[in-house]
Amino acid sequence: MPKVTIDRESCISCASCWTECPSFFEENPDDSFSMVREEFRKEKSISTGEAPDGLAGCVQEAADLCPVQIIRIDM
Numbered sequence: 001m002p003k004v005t006i007d008r009e010s011c012i013s014c015a016s017c018w019t020e021c022p023s024f025f026e027e028n029p030d031d032s033f034s035m036v037r038e039e040f041r042k043e044k045s046i047s048t049g050e051a052p053d054g055l056a057g058c059v060q061e062a063a064d065l066c067p068v069q070i071i072r073i074d075m
């Protein structure tokens with residue numbers, strides 16, 4: 001499964017990723033930056049997760065749309 005990492009310190013909270021792929025990304029209510037939804041997190045990190053096959057496409061779309069290019073996908 002592709003590993004997804006968000007460099008949250010550089011997020012500008014533009015909402016693109018959680019609008020494009022709300023099944024995987026969501027807005028953190030505390031700091032308003034993007035985070036991985038709980039069910040896909042790895043090692044309890046809100047910045048890192050694994051995308052199941054059914055979400056790989058929308059996660060890639062979200063990464064491509066991120067204006068500051070901080071969503072990294074490692075296959």
Ligand code: SF4
Pocket residue numbers: 006010011012013014015016017018033034062065066067068069070071
């Ligand atoms: S698309 Fe990028 S900058 Fe925008 S909220 Fe998501 S991670 Fe942050």
